[in-house]
Amino acid sequence: MNHMSSFLNASSSQKMALLEANDILAYGFGRRVCAGRHMADNTIWLAIASILATFALGKAKDENGNEIDISGEFTEGFFRHPKPFQCSIVPRTPQAKDLISAATLTNE
Numbered sequence: 337m338n339h340m341s342s343f344l345n346a347s348s349s350q351k352m353a354l355l356e357a358n359d360i361l362a363y364g365f366g367r368r369v370c371a372g373r374h375m376a377d378n379t380i381w382l383a384i385a386s387i388l389a390t391f392a393l394g395k396a397k398d399e400n401g402n403e404i405d406i407s408g409e410f411t412e413g414f415f416r417h418p419k420p421f422q423c424s425i426v427p428r429t430p431q432a433k434d435l436i437s438a439a440t441l442t443n444e
């Protein structure tokens with residue numbers, strides 16, 4: 337059973353266990369597994385949680401105010417990335433804006 341089908345068939349408590357850094361193939365495996373995987377994993381979690389807590393992420397809008405669809409296309413190859421797309425990233429609230437400004441030491 338591969339990682340994806342293990343994940344899809346697991347109960348929610350098993351899913352939490354599967355989400356541990358030790359089970360993420362990007363960090364390698366065996367004796368040479370990434371020594372910084374727990375730090376990296378927690379850093380990524382904190383970054384994503386901080387972004388979601390302070391920014392509203394959504395589709396970009398055209399000049400008429402209509403949402404611009406995202407093609408969903410990916411690059412080819414071993415490491416695949418979404419092809420460039422337009423999006424909207426704005427502070428969630430005035431308080432979030434103040435928090436972001438304070439954290440980035442800007443006065444805007």
Ligand code: HEM
Nearest residue numbers: 361362363364365367368369370371372373375376377380
């Ligand atoms: C998303 C972030 C990271 C990814 C995807 C990643 C991935 C990897 C991979 C694939 C390896 C090689 C495993 C192998 O040779 O089989 C590795 C090794 C290593 N990583 Fe990371 N890494 C990340 C972040 C970090 C961080 C933040 C640190 C340190 C604070 C770190 C420290 C190390 C060390 C020391 C090794 C060598 C382990 C050894 O050869 O014994 N990594 N990492």
